[in-house]
Amino acid sequence: MHPAYSVIFFTTLTGFGYGLIVMYGFALIDPTTLAGKIGYVIALATIGGGLLSSTLHLGHPERAVLAFSQWRSSWLSREGVAAVIGFIPMGLAAFGAIILGENWHILAVVASLLSITTVYCTSMIYAQLKTVHHWATPLTCVTYALFSLTGGYLGAVAIGSFSGHSVKGDAGLALAILVFTWVIKGFWWRRADTDRAPASIETATGLGRFGPVRLLDKPHMTDNYLNREMGYVVARKHALALRRITWILGLGAPAVLLVASYAVSGIAAALILTLAVLSYLAGTFVERWLFFAEARHTVSLYYGQSLENGLEQ
Amino acid sequence: MTSLPDRTDKKLGLVIDLDVCVGCHACVINCKEWNTGGYGSSLADENAYGKDVSGSFLNRVHTYEAGTGQNARVVHFPKSCLHCEDAPCVPVCPTGASYKRAEDGIVLVNEDRCIGCGLCAWSCPYGAREMDPAENVMKKCTLCVDRIYNENLPEEDRTPACVRTCPANARHFGDLGDPTSDVSRMVQERGGMDLMPEMGTRPVNKYLPPRVRNAGCGEGETSKGNEAEPDAQLGGFLKWIDKALEAMK
Numbered sequence: 001m002h003p004a005y006s007v008i009f010f011t012t013l014t015g016f017g018y019g020l021i022v023m024y025g026f027a028l029i030d031p032t033t034l035a036g037k038i039g040y041v042i043a044l045a046t047i048g049g050g051l052l053s054s055t056l057h058l059g060h061p062e063r064a065v066l067a068f069s070q071w072r073s074s075w076l077s078r079e080g081v082a083a084v085i086g087f088i089p090m091g092l093a094a095f096g097a098i099i100l101g102e103n104w105h106i107l108a109v110v111a112s113l114l115s116i117t118t119v120y121c122t123s124m125i126y127a128q129l130k131t132v133h134h135w136a137t138p139l140t141c142v143t144y145a146l147f148s149l150t151g152g153y154l155g156a157v158a159i160g161s162f163s164g165h166s167v168k169g170d171a172g173l174a175l176a177i178l179v180f181t182w183v184i185k186g187f188w189w190r191r192a193d194t195d196r197a198p199a200s201i202e203t204a205t206g207l208g209r210f211g212p213v214r215l216l217d218k219p220h221m222t223d224n225y226l227n228r229e230m231g232y233v234v235a236r237k238h239a240l241a242l243r244r245i246t247w248i249l250g251l252g253a254p255a256v257l258l259v260a261s262y263a264v265s266g267i268a269a270a271l272i273l274t275l276a277v278l279s280y281l282a283g284t285f286v287e288r289w290l291f292f293a294e295a296r297h298t299v300s301l302y303y304g305q306s307l308e309n310g311l312e313q
Numbered sequence: 314m315t316s317l318p319d320r321t322d323k324k325l326g327l328v329i330d331l332d333v334c335v336g337c338h339a340c341v342i343n344c345k346e347w348n349t350g351g352y353g354s355s356l357a358d359e360n361a362y363g364k365d366v367s368g369s370f371l372n373r374v375h376t377y378e379a380g381t382g383q384n385a386r387v388v389h390f391p392k393s394c395l396h397c398e399d400a401p402c403v404p405v406c407p408t409g410a411s412y413k414r415a416e417d418g419i420v421l422v423n424e425d426r427c428i429g430c431g432l433c434a435w436s437c438p439y440g441a442r443e444m445d446p447a448e449n450v451m452k453k454c455t456l457c458v459d460r461i462y463n464e465n466l467p468e469e470d471r472t473p474a475c476v477r478t479c480p481a482n483a484r485h486f487g488d489l490g491d492p493t494s495d496v497s498r499m500v501q502e503r504g505g506m507d508l509m510p511e512m513g514t515r516p517v518n519k520y521l522p523p524r525v526r527n528a529g530c531g532e533g534e535t536s537k538g539n540e541a542e543p544d545a546q547l548g549g550f551l552k553w554i555d556k557a558l559e560a561m562k
Contacts, residue, residue, distance in 0.1 A: 059429020059449025299440035
Protein backbone atom coordinates (compact mmCIF):
# COMPACT_ATOMS: atom_id res chain seq x y z
CA MET A 1 0.00 0.00 0.00
CA HIS A 2 1.17 3.50 -0.74
CA PRO A 3 2.57 5.07 2.46
CA ALA A 4 1.05 8.57 2.50
CA TYR A 5 3.07 10.86 4.77
CA SER A 6 -0.09 12.65 5.89
CA VAL A 7 -1.54 9.40 7.23
CA ILE A 8 1.75 8.32 8.83
CA PHE A 9 2.14 11.68 10.60
CA PHE A 10 -1.48 11.50 11.61
CA THR A 11 -1.39 8.04 13.21
CA THR A 12 2.02 8.55 14.85
CA LEU A 13 1.35 12.01 16.28
CA THR A 14 -2.26 11.55 17.40
CA GLY A 15 -1.30 8.17 18.88
CA PHE A 16 1.33 9.87 21.06
CA GLY A 17 -0.99 12.76 21.98
CA TYR A 18 -3.83 10.45 22.96
CA GLY A 19 -1.39 8.33 24.99
CA LEU A 20 -0.39 11.45 26.94
CA ILE A 21 -4.05 12.33 27.59
CA VAL A 22 -4.60 8.82 28.99
CA MET A 23 -1.71 9.41 31.42
CA TYR A 24 -3.51 12.51 32.73
CA GLY A 25 -6.59 10.30 33.16
CA PHE A 26 -4.54 7.87 35.24
CA ALA A 27 -3.17 10.81 37.27
CA LEU A 28 0.40 9.97 36.24
CA ILE A 29 1.00 13.60 35.28
CA ASP A 30 0.23 16.53 37.59
CA PRO A 31 -1.40 19.06 35.23
CA THR A 32 -0.89 21.97 37.60
CA THR A 33 2.93 21.87 37.36
CA LEU A 34 4.60 23.84 34.57
CA ALA A 35 5.77 20.62 32.88
CA GLY A 36 2.22 19.24 33.19
CA LYS A 37 0.79 22.33 31.52
CA ILE A 38 3.34 22.11 28.70
CA GLY A 39 2.43 18.43 28.38
CA TYR A 40 -1.21 19.39 27.77
CA VAL A 41 -0.12 21.84 25.08
CA ILE A 42 2.02 19.13 23.44
CA ALA A 43 -0.83 16.62 23.61
CA LEU A 44 -3.35 19.01 22.08
CA ALA A 45 -0.86 20.16 19.45
CA THR A 46 0.06 16.63 18.33
CA ILE A 47 -3.61 15.54 18.26
CA GLY A 48 -4.76 18.69 16.46
CA GLY A 49 -1.77 18.68 14.09
CA GLY A 50 -2.24 15.00 13.36
CA LEU A 51 -5.95 15.43 12.61
CA LEU A 52 -5.21 18.37 10.31
CA SER A 53 -2.48 16.34 8.61
CA SER A 54 -5.01 13.57 7.92
CA THR A 55 -7.19 15.97 5.93
CA LEU A 56 -4.25 16.58 3.54
CA HIS A 57 -4.81 13.02 2.42
CA LEU A 58 -8.29 13.93 1.13
CA GLY A 59 -9.15 14.86 -2.42
CA HIS A 60 -11.83 17.25 -1.15
CA PRO A 61 -10.94 18.39 2.40
CA GLU A 62 -13.54 21.16 2.16
CA ARG A 63 -16.23 18.46 2.39
CA ALA A 64 -14.62 16.81 5.45
CA VAL A 65 -17.59 17.72 7.63
CA LEU A 66 -19.67 15.14 5.72
CA ALA A 67 -17.35 12.47 7.11
CA PHE A 68 -19.04 12.71 10.52
CA SER A 69 -22.35 11.49 9.10
CA GLN A 70 -21.87 7.73 8.64
CA TRP A 71 -20.82 6.65 12.14
CA ARG A 72 -23.32 3.78 12.07
CA SER A 73 -21.29 1.83 9.51
CA SER A 74 -17.91 3.47 8.87
CA TRP A 75 -14.89 3.24 11.19
CA LEU A 76 -13.41 6.29 9.50
CA SER A 77 -16.53 8.26 10.36
CA ARG A 78 -16.53 6.89 13.94
CA GLU A 79 -12.91 7.95 14.31
CA GLY A 80 -13.81 11.49 13.26
CA VAL A 81 -16.78 11.67 15.64
CA ALA A 82 -14.77 10.29 18.59
CA ALA A 83 -11.90 12.70 17.87
CA VAL A 84 -14.16 15.75 17.78
CA ILE A 85 -16.17 14.79 20.88
CA GLY A 86 -12.90 14.04 22.68
CA PHE A 87 -11.71 17.59 22.14
CA ILE A 88 -14.43 18.90 24.50
CA PRO A 89 -13.31 17.30 27.80
CA MET A 90 -9.68 17.44 26.66
CA GLY A 91 -9.86 21.15 25.89
CA LEU A 92 -11.72 21.94 29.12
CA ALA A 93 -9.26 19.96 31.26
CA ALA A 94 -6.33 21.69 29.54
CA PHE A 95 -8.02 25.09 29.99
CA GLY A 96 -8.54 24.37 33.69
CA ALA A 97 -4.94 23.31 34.17
CA ILE A 98 -3.18 25.92 32.05
CA ILE A 99 -5.31 29.03 32.64
CA LEU A 100 -6.97 28.40 36.02
CA GLY A 101 -4.35 26.12 37.56
CA GLU A 102 -7.10 23.62 38.50
CA ASN A 103 -6.86 19.83 38.21
CA TRP A 104 -10.26 18.73 36.86
CA HIS A 105 -9.50 15.07 37.07
CA ILE A 106 -12.92 13.73 36.11
CA LEU A 107 -12.68 15.54 32.77
CA ALA A 108 -9.24 14.02 32.20
CA VAL A 109 -10.74 10.55 32.82
CA VAL A 110 -13.51 11.16 30.27
CA ALA A 111 -10.93 12.55 27.82
CA SER A 112 -8.72 9.49 28.21
CA LEU A 113 -11.66 7.11 27.56
CA LEU A 114 -12.48 9.00 24.37
CA SER A 115 -8.78 9.00 23.43
CA ILE A 116 -8.58 5.22 23.62
CA THR A 117 -11.84 4.99 21.66
CA THR A 118 -10.37 7.16 18.91
CA VAL A 119 -7.18 5.12 18.69
CA TYR A 120 -9.30 1.96 18.52
CA CYS A 121 -11.39 3.44 15.67
CA THR A 122 -8.22 4.38 13.79
CA SER A 123 -6.84 0.87 14.12
CA MET A 124 -10.17 -0.64 12.98
CA ILE A 125 -10.00 1.31 9.71
CA TYR A 126 -7.09 -1.00 8.85
CA ALA A 127 -8.01 -4.12 10.81
CA GLN A 128 -11.42 -4.34 9.06
CA LEU A 129 -9.91 -4.62 5.56
CA LYS A 130 -10.09 -8.24 4.37
CA THR A 131 -8.31 -7.08 1.23
CA VAL A 132 -5.06 -6.40 3.14
CA HIS A 133 -4.47 -9.58 5.11
CA HIS A 134 -1.40 -8.20 6.91
CA TRP A 135 -3.72 -5.72 8.60
CA ALA A 136 -6.80 -7.88 9.09
CA THR A 137 -6.11 -9.07 12.63
CA PRO A 138 -7.08 -7.91 16.14
CA LEU A 139 -3.32 -7.69 16.74
CA THR A 140 -3.38 -4.51 14.63
CA CYS A 141 -5.70 -2.88 17.18
CA VAL A 142 -3.53 -4.14 20.06
CA THR A 143 -0.34 -2.72 18.54
CA TYR A 144 -1.93 0.67 17.78
CA ALA A 145 -3.17 0.90 21.39
CA LEU A 146 0.18 -0.25 22.81
CA PHE A 147 2.23 2.20 20.73
CA SER A 148 -0.07 5.00 21.85
CA LEU A 149 0.03 4.07 25.56
CA THR A 150 3.78 3.39 25.59
CA GLY A 151 4.44 6.77 23.96
CA GLY A 152 2.16 8.37 26.53
CA TYR A 153 3.91 6.64 29.43
CA LEU A 154 7.38 7.62 28.18
CA GLY A 155 6.07 11.17 27.82
CA ALA A 156 4.63 11.09 31.35
CA VAL A 157 7.96 9.92 32.79
CA ALA A 158 9.82 12.72 30.97
CA ILE A 159 7.25 15.34 32.06
CA GLY A 160 7.40 14.02 35.63
CA SER A 161 11.18 14.33 35.64
CA PHE A 162 10.92 17.96 34.50
CA SER A 163 8.53 18.76 37.35
CA GLY A 164 10.95 17.36 39.90
CA HIS A 165 9.45 13.88 40.42
CA SER A 166 11.82 11.05 41.10
CA VAL A 167 11.92 8.99 37.91
CA LYS A 168 14.09 6.05 38.92
CA GLY A 169 11.27 3.57 39.36
CA ASP A 170 9.20 5.08 36.55
CA ALA A 171 11.98 4.62 34.04
CA GLY A 172 12.21 0.94 34.95
CA LEU A 173 8.49 0.43 34.36
CA ALA A 174 8.75 2.43 31.12
CA LEU A 175 11.48 0.05 29.96
CA ALA A 176 9.27 -2.96 30.71
CA ILE A 177 6.30 -1.45 28.86
CA LEU A 178 8.54 -0.49 25.92
CA VAL A 179 9.92 -4.01 25.56
CA PHE A 180 6.42 -5.52 25.87
CA THR A 181 5.07 -3.30 23.08
CA TRP A 182 7.86 -4.21 20.69
CA VAL A 183 7.52 -7.91 21.50
CA ILE A 184 3.85 -7.69 20.46
CA LYS A 185 4.88 -5.81 17.31
CA GLY A 186 7.37 -8.62 16.69
CA PHE A 187 4.46 -11.07 16.80
CA TRP A 188 2.55 -8.84 14.38
CA TRP A 189 5.49 -8.93 11.95
CA ARG A 190 5.88 -12.66 12.37
CA ARG A 191 2.24 -13.14 11.45
CA ALA A 192 2.60 -10.83 8.45
CA ASP A 193 5.57 -12.86 7.22
CA THR A 194 4.07 -16.29 7.65
CA ASP A 195 0.29 -15.89 7.35
CA ARG A 196 -1.18 -17.55 4.30
CA ALA A 197 -2.67 -15.17 1.76
CA PRO A 198 -6.48 -15.26 1.67
CA ALA A 199 -6.67 -15.41 -2.12
CA SER A 200 -4.57 -16.30 -5.14
CA ILE A 201 -4.40 -15.33 -8.78
CA GLU A 202 -6.25 -18.61 -9.44
CA THR A 203 -9.26 -17.65 -7.29
CA ALA A 204 -9.08 -14.00 -8.39
CA THR A 205 -9.55 -15.04 -12.01
CA GLY A 206 -11.51 -18.24 -11.39
CA LEU A 207 -9.15 -19.94 -13.85
CA GLY A 208 -7.48 -22.26 -11.32
CA ARG A 209 -9.46 -25.17 -12.79
CA PHE A 210 -7.05 -25.18 -15.76
CA GLY A 211 -3.91 -25.14 -13.62
CA PRO A 212 -1.56 -22.39 -12.48
CA VAL A 213 -2.38 -18.91 -13.78
CA ARG A 214 0.08 -16.19 -14.72
CA LEU A 215 -0.26 -12.68 -16.06
CA LEU A 216 0.65 -12.36 -19.74
CA ASP A 217 -0.33 -8.75 -20.36
CA LYS A 218 -1.27 -5.87 -18.11
CA PRO A 219 -4.25 -3.86 -19.31
CA HIS A 220 -2.12 -0.75 -19.82
CA MET A 221 1.46 0.25 -20.56
CA THR A 222 2.16 2.62 -17.64
CA ASP A 223 1.11 2.64 -13.99
CA ASN A 224 -2.40 3.53 -12.93
CA TYR A 225 -4.05 4.55 -9.65
CA LEU A 226 -4.38 0.91 -8.57
CA ASN A 227 -0.66 0.16 -9.03
CA ARG A 228 0.40 3.35 -7.29
CA GLU A 229 -2.03 3.10 -4.38
CA MET A 230 -2.32 -0.65 -3.80
CA GLY A 231 0.67 -2.14 -5.58
CA TYR A 232 3.40 -0.10 -3.89
CA VAL A 233 6.67 -2.07 -4.11
CA VAL A 234 9.49 0.36 -3.30
CA ALA A 235 9.85 -0.60 0.37
CA ARG A 236 9.95 -4.35 -0.04
CA LYS A 237 13.54 -4.49 -1.21
CA HIS A 238 14.71 -2.69 1.92
CA ALA A 239 12.07 -3.99 4.31
CA LEU A 240 14.49 -5.95 6.52
CA ALA A 241 16.96 -3.04 6.77
CA LEU A 242 14.14 -0.65 7.62
CA ARG A 243 12.86 -3.03 10.29
CA ARG A 244 16.32 -2.99 11.87
CA ILE A 245 16.26 0.82 11.88
CA THR A 246 12.83 0.65 13.51
CA TRP A 247 14.08 -1.66 16.26
CA ILE A 248 17.10 0.55 16.93
CA LEU A 249 15.24 3.88 16.98
CA GLY A 250 12.05 2.63 18.62
CA LEU A 251 13.40 0.10 21.13
CA GLY A 252 17.22 -0.02 21.37
CA ALA A 253 18.04 3.66 21.75
CA PRO A 254 15.12 4.51 24.11
CA ALA A 255 16.00 1.45 26.25
CA VAL A 256 19.62 2.54 26.57
CA LEU A 257 18.53 6.11 27.38
CA LEU A 258 16.06 4.90 30.03
CA VAL A 259 18.84 2.93 31.70
CA ALA A 260 21.21 5.91 31.35
CA SER A 261 18.70 8.14 33.13
CA TYR A 262 19.49 6.17 36.33
CA ALA A 263 23.06 7.42 36.24
CA VAL A 264 22.11 11.08 36.48
CA SER A 265 19.41 13.17 38.11
CA GLY A 266 17.64 16.48 37.78
CA ILE A 267 17.57 18.28 34.46
CA ALA A 268 20.14 15.90 32.91
CA ALA A 269 17.82 12.94 33.52
CA ALA A 270 14.88 14.94 32.16
CA LEU A 271 16.76 15.73 28.94
CA ILE A 272 17.88 12.11 28.50
CA LEU A 273 14.25 10.97 28.93
CA THR A 274 13.11 13.56 26.37
CA LEU A 275 15.64 12.13 23.92
CA ALA A 276 14.23 8.67 24.64
CA VAL A 277 10.72 9.92 23.75
CA LEU A 278 11.94 11.54 20.51
CA SER A 279 13.86 8.43 19.46
CA TYR A 280 10.82 6.28 20.22
CA LEU A 281 8.64 8.58 18.08
CA ALA A 282 11.14 8.37 15.21
CA GLY A 283 11.08 4.58 15.54
CA THR A 284 7.28 4.44 15.47
CA PHE A 285 7.30 6.75 12.46
CA VAL A 286 9.41 4.23 10.49
CA GLU A 287 7.29 1.39 11.88
CA ARG A 288 4.14 3.13 10.61
CA TRP A 289 5.77 3.75 7.24
CA LEU A 290 6.51 0.02 6.95
CA PHE A 291 2.99 -0.80 8.15
CA PHE A 292 1.69 0.76 4.93
CA ALA A 293 4.57 0.07 2.56
CA GLU A 294 4.80 -3.66 3.32
CA ALA A 295 1.07 -4.31 3.18
CA ARG A 296 -0.18 -6.17 0.12
CA HIS A 297 -3.61 -5.77 -1.39
CA THR A 298 -5.60 -8.47 -3.19
CA VAL A 299 -5.80 -6.29 -6.31
CA SER A 300 -2.05 -6.99 -6.75
CA LEU A 301 -3.06 -10.52 -7.75
CA TYR A 302 -4.59 -9.21 -10.97
CA TYR A 303 -1.24 -7.63 -11.78
CA GLY A 304 0.68 -10.83 -11.19
CA GLN A 305 2.12 -9.83 -7.80
CA SER A 306 2.26 -12.12 -4.80
CA LEU A 307 0.46 -11.42 -1.53
CA GLU A 308 3.13 -13.16 0.54
CA ASN A 309 5.87 -11.15 2.22
CA GLY A 310 8.48 -13.76 1.50
CA LEU A 311 10.60 -12.50 4.40
CA GLU A 312 10.37 -15.61 6.58
CA GLN A 313 13.85 -16.92 7.16
CA MET B 314 -27.47 5.78 2.60
CA THR B 315 -24.19 4.25 3.57
CA SER B 316 -25.50 0.93 4.84
CA LEU B 317 -26.25 -1.76 2.29
CA PRO B 318 -29.90 -2.47 1.44
CA ASP B 319 -31.18 -5.64 3.17
CA ARG B 320 -31.90 -7.15 -0.21
CA THR B 321 -32.36 -6.14 -3.81
CA ASP B 322 -34.90 -8.19 -5.76
CA LYS B 323 -33.56 -6.81 -9.00
CA LYS B 324 -29.86 -7.44 -9.53
CA LEU B 325 -28.73 -5.73 -12.69
CA GLY B 326 -25.32 -6.89 -13.77
CA LEU B 327 -23.05 -8.31 -16.42
CA VAL B 328 -22.24 -11.81 -17.53
CA ILE B 329 -18.84 -12.03 -19.22
CA ASP B 330 -18.03 -15.02 -21.39
CA LEU B 331 -14.30 -15.73 -21.08
CA ASP B 332 -14.59 -18.27 -23.88
CA VAL B 333 -15.62 -15.58 -26.33
CA CYS B 334 -13.65 -12.46 -25.34
CA VAL B 335 -10.92 -11.86 -27.92
CA GLY B 336 -9.13 -9.13 -25.94
CA CYS B 337 -9.78 -6.33 -28.42
CA HIS B 338 -10.33 -3.71 -25.66
CA ALA B 339 -13.30 -2.23 -27.52
CA CYS B 340 -15.32 -2.35 -24.26
CA VAL B 341 -12.57 -0.34 -22.52
CA ILE B 342 -12.61 2.33 -25.21
CA ASN B 343 -16.37 2.63 -25.47
CA CYS B 344 -16.68 2.71 -21.65
CA LYS B 345 -14.13 5.51 -21.51
CA GLU B 346 -15.85 7.38 -24.33
CA TRP B 347 -19.32 7.17 -22.84
CA ASN B 348 -18.35 7.84 -19.24
CA THR B 349 -16.09 10.75 -20.10
CA GLY B 350 -19.06 12.65 -21.40
CA GLY B 351 -21.87 11.05 -19.44
CA TYR B 352 -22.87 10.55 -15.82
CA GLY B 353 -20.90 12.51 -13.21
CA SER B 354 -17.60 14.26 -13.82
CA SER B 355 -15.40 13.23 -16.74
CA LEU B 356 -13.02 10.26 -16.58
CA ALA B 357 -9.82 12.24 -16.71
CA ASP B 358 -6.43 11.39 -18.17
CA GLU B 359 -3.13 12.71 -16.89
CA ASN B 360 -0.32 13.66 -19.22
CA ALA B 361 -2.34 12.19 -22.09
CA TYR B 362 0.22 13.08 -24.78
CA GLY B 363 3.35 12.74 -22.63
CA LYS B 364 5.62 9.87 -21.68
CA ASP B 365 3.89 8.74 -18.48
CA VAL B 366 0.33 8.70 -19.70
CA SER B 367 -2.12 7.64 -17.02
CA GLY B 368 -5.81 7.95 -16.43
CA SER B 369 -8.92 6.63 -14.77
CA PHE B 370 -10.83 3.78 -16.36
CA LEU B 371 -13.89 1.85 -15.20
CA ASN B 372 -13.12 -1.26 -17.17
CA ARG B 373 -9.80 -2.87 -18.05
CA VAL B 374 -8.82 -6.05 -19.89
CA HIS B 375 -6.03 -8.20 -18.47
CA THR B 376 -4.60 -11.22 -20.31
CA TYR B 377 -3.66 -14.40 -18.46
CA GLU B 378 -2.21 -17.76 -19.25
CA ALA B 379 -4.00 -20.60 -17.46
CA GLY B 380 -2.58 -24.09 -17.25
CA THR B 381 0.79 -25.40 -18.40
CA GLY B 382 2.32 -27.10 -21.42
CA GLN B 383 -0.07 -28.28 -24.10
CA ASN B 384 -3.04 -27.51 -21.90
CA ALA B 385 -2.10 -23.88 -21.42
CA ARG B 386 -4.56 -21.38 -22.78
CA VAL B 387 -4.65 -17.62 -23.15
CA VAL B 388 -7.63 -15.96 -21.51
CA HIS B 389 -8.55 -12.34 -22.07
CA PHE B 390 -10.10 -11.06 -18.90
CA PRO B 391 -12.26 -7.91 -18.80
CA LYS B 392 -12.74 -6.56 -15.29
CA SER B 393 -15.02 -3.85 -13.93
CA CYS B 394 -17.21 -3.32 -10.85
CA LEU B 395 -19.05 -6.52 -9.91
CA HIS B 396 -21.89 -4.65 -8.11
CA CYS B 397 -21.49 -7.03 -5.16
CA GLU B 398 -24.42 -7.90 -2.93
CA ASP B 399 -22.18 -7.49 0.14
CA ALA B 400 -20.26 -4.60 -1.40
CA PRO B 401 -17.45 -3.80 1.11
CA CYS B 402 -16.94 -0.37 -0.49
CA VAL B 403 -20.29 0.94 0.74
CA PRO B 404 -20.25 0.64 4.56
CA VAL B 405 -16.65 1.96 4.85
CA CYS B 406 -17.56 5.27 3.19
CA PRO B 407 -17.50 7.99 5.89
CA THR B 408 -19.69 10.45 3.99
CA GLY B 409 -22.40 8.26 2.49
CA ALA B 410 -21.16 9.05 -1.02
CA SER B 411 -20.89 5.36 -1.85
CA TYR B 412 -24.18 3.55 -2.02
CA LYS B 413 -25.99 0.55 -3.45
CA ARG B 414 -29.40 1.20 -4.98
CA ALA B 415 -32.17 -0.85 -3.38
CA GLU B 416 -34.27 -0.79 -6.56
CA ASP B 417 -31.78 -2.45 -8.92
CA GLY B 418 -28.59 -3.24 -6.99
CA ILE B 419 -26.33 -0.82 -8.87
CA VAL B 420 -23.42 0.49 -6.74
CA LEU B 421 -22.81 4.20 -7.35
CA VAL B 422 -20.83 7.17 -6.02
CA ASN B 423 -22.51 10.49 -5.28
CA GLU B 424 -19.61 12.63 -6.44
CA ASP B 425 -20.89 15.73 -4.64
CA ARG B 426 -20.39 13.96 -1.29
CA CYS B 427 -17.11 12.16 -2.08
CA ILE B 428 -14.14 13.52 -0.10
CA GLY B 429 -11.63 11.39 -2.00
CA CYS B 430 -10.33 9.48 1.04
CA GLY B 431 -9.84 6.35 -1.05
CA LEU B 432 -11.03 3.92 1.63
CA CYS B 433 -13.64 2.36 -0.69
CA ALA B 434 -10.89 1.54 -3.18
CA TRP B 435 -8.86 -0.05 -0.37
CA SER B 436 -11.81 -2.20 0.65
CA CYS B 437 -12.57 -3.49 -2.88
CA PRO B 438 -10.73 -6.77 -3.52
CA TYR B 439 -11.07 -6.38 -7.30
CA GLY B 440 -9.61 -2.94 -7.96
CA ALA B 441 -12.89 -1.75 -9.40
CA ARG B 442 -12.58 1.81 -8.14
CA GLU B 443 -10.15 4.43 -9.36
CA MET B 444 -9.57 7.97 -8.16
CA ASP B 445 -10.11 10.55 -10.85
CA PRO B 446 -6.83 12.50 -11.16
CA ALA B 447 -8.54 15.76 -12.13
CA GLU B 448 -11.69 15.78 -10.01
CA ASN B 449 -10.24 13.95 -6.97
CA VAL B 450 -13.40 11.92 -6.58
CA MET B 451 -13.80 8.16 -6.76
CA LYS B 452 -14.92 6.78 -10.09
CA LYS B 453 -16.44 3.40 -10.72
CA CYS B 454 -18.59 1.48 -13.19
CA THR B 455 -22.15 2.80 -13.09
CA LEU B 456 -23.47 -0.01 -15.27
CA CYS B 457 -24.17 2.93 -17.60
CA VAL B 458 -27.11 3.94 -15.45
CA ASP B 459 -27.56 6.90 -17.80
CA ARG B 460 -28.03 4.59 -20.80
CA ILE B 461 -30.04 1.66 -19.52
CA TYR B 462 -33.00 3.79 -18.36
CA ASN B 463 -32.63 6.47 -21.03
CA GLU B 464 -35.81 6.69 -23.09
CA ASN B 465 -34.21 9.18 -25.46
CA LEU B 466 -31.98 6.41 -26.78
CA PRO B 467 -33.20 3.80 -29.28
CA GLU B 468 -34.16 0.67 -27.39
CA GLU B 469 -31.18 -1.36 -28.67
CA ASP B 470 -28.82 1.22 -27.17
CA ARG B 471 -30.31 0.99 -23.65
CA THR B 472 -27.59 -1.33 -22.49
CA PRO B 473 -24.13 -0.63 -21.00
CA ALA B 474 -21.64 0.81 -23.49
CA CYS B 475 -19.27 -2.15 -23.07
CA VAL B 476 -22.04 -4.63 -23.88
CA ARG B 477 -23.31 -2.62 -26.83
CA THR B 478 -19.88 -2.36 -28.42
CA CYS B 479 -18.46 -5.84 -27.87
CA PRO B 480 -17.82 -7.19 -31.40
CA ALA B 481 -17.52 -10.77 -30.16
CA ASN B 482 -20.69 -10.68 -28.05
CA ALA B 483 -18.73 -11.73 -24.96
CA ARG B 484 -20.64 -9.39 -22.64
CA HIS B 485 -24.26 -9.69 -21.62
CA PHE B 486 -26.43 -7.44 -19.49
CA GLY B 487 -29.55 -8.31 -17.57
CA ASP B 488 -31.30 -8.99 -14.27
CA LEU B 489 -29.45 -11.69 -12.36
CA GLY B 490 -32.12 -11.59 -9.66
CA ASP B 491 -34.64 -13.06 -12.11
CA PRO B 492 -33.92 -16.78 -12.60
CA THR B 493 -35.76 -16.80 -15.95
CA SER B 494 -33.72 -13.99 -17.50
CA ASP B 495 -31.30 -14.77 -20.35
CA VAL B 496 -28.28 -13.90 -18.22
CA SER B 497 -29.44 -16.12 -15.34
CA ARG B 498 -30.02 -19.04 -17.73
CA MET B 499 -26.55 -18.51 -19.22
CA VAL B 500 -25.02 -18.60 -15.76
CA GLN B 501 -26.99 -21.76 -14.96
CA GLU B 502 -26.04 -23.58 -18.18
CA ARG B 503 -22.38 -22.61 -18.30
CA GLY B 504 -21.50 -22.75 -14.59
CA GLY B 505 -21.09 -18.99 -14.15
CA MET B 506 -18.59 -18.21 -11.40
CA ASP B 507 -17.73 -15.52 -8.83
CA LEU B 508 -14.32 -13.89 -8.61
CA MET B 509 -12.57 -14.40 -5.24
CA PRO B 510 -15.61 -15.95 -3.52
CA GLU B 511 -13.50 -16.23 -0.32
CA MET B 512 -13.75 -12.45 0.10
CA GLY B 513 -17.46 -12.87 0.89
CA THR B 514 -18.58 -10.05 -1.39
CA ARG B 515 -21.15 -12.12 -3.35
CA PRO B 516 -20.62 -10.43 -6.72
CA VAL B 517 -23.66 -9.95 -8.96
CA ASN B 518 -21.54 -10.02 -12.14
CA LYS B 519 -20.68 -13.54 -13.21
CA TYR B 520 -17.95 -14.94 -15.44
CA LEU B 521 -18.54 -17.87 -17.77
CA PRO B 522 -15.40 -20.03 -17.71
CA PRO B 523 -13.64 -21.02 -20.93
CA ARG B 524 -15.08 -24.28 -22.27
CA VAL B 525 -13.09 -27.48 -21.97
CA ARG B 526 -11.50 -28.20 -25.34
CA ASN B 527 -12.97 -30.91 -27.59
CA ALA B 528 -10.99 -34.11 -27.64
CA GLY B 529 -9.32 -34.79 -30.99
CA CYS B 530 -8.67 -31.16 -31.69
CA GLY B 531 -5.05 -31.43 -30.71
CA GLU B 532 -1.79 -31.41 -32.60
CA GLY B 533 -1.57 -33.08 -36.03
CA GLU B 534 -5.28 -33.57 -36.39
CA THR B 535 -6.33 -30.19 -37.65
CA SER B 536 -6.58 -31.19 -41.35
CA LYS B 537 -8.12 -34.62 -40.81
CA GLY B 538 -11.51 -34.94 -42.36
CA ASN B 539 -11.24 -31.71 -44.25
CA GLU B 540 -12.32 -33.17 -47.57
CA ALA B 541 -12.61 -29.91 -49.47
CA GLU B 542 -8.82 -29.56 -49.41
CA PRO B 543 -7.35 -30.78 -52.75
CA ASP B 544 -5.00 -33.68 -52.20
CA ALA B 545 -1.40 -32.69 -52.73
CA GLN B 546 -0.92 -35.94 -54.66
CA LEU B 547 -3.35 -34.87 -57.37
CA GLY B 548 -1.85 -33.73 -60.64
CA GLY B 549 -2.67 -33.17 -64.28
CA PHE B 550 -6.15 -34.10 -65.41
CA LEU B 551 -7.43 -35.14 -62.01
CA LYS B 552 -6.38 -31.77 -60.56
CA TRP B 553 -8.27 -30.03 -63.36
CA ILE B 554 -11.39 -32.14 -62.64
CA ASP B 555 -11.05 -31.36 -58.95
CA LYS B 556 -10.90 -27.63 -59.60
CA ALA B 557 -13.80 -27.73 -62.08
CA LEU B 558 -16.04 -29.62 -59.70
CA GLU B 559 -15.02 -27.24 -56.86
CA ALA B 560 -16.12 -24.28 -59.06
CA MET B 561 -19.54 -25.87 -59.67
CA LYS B 562 -20.36 -26.05 -55.92
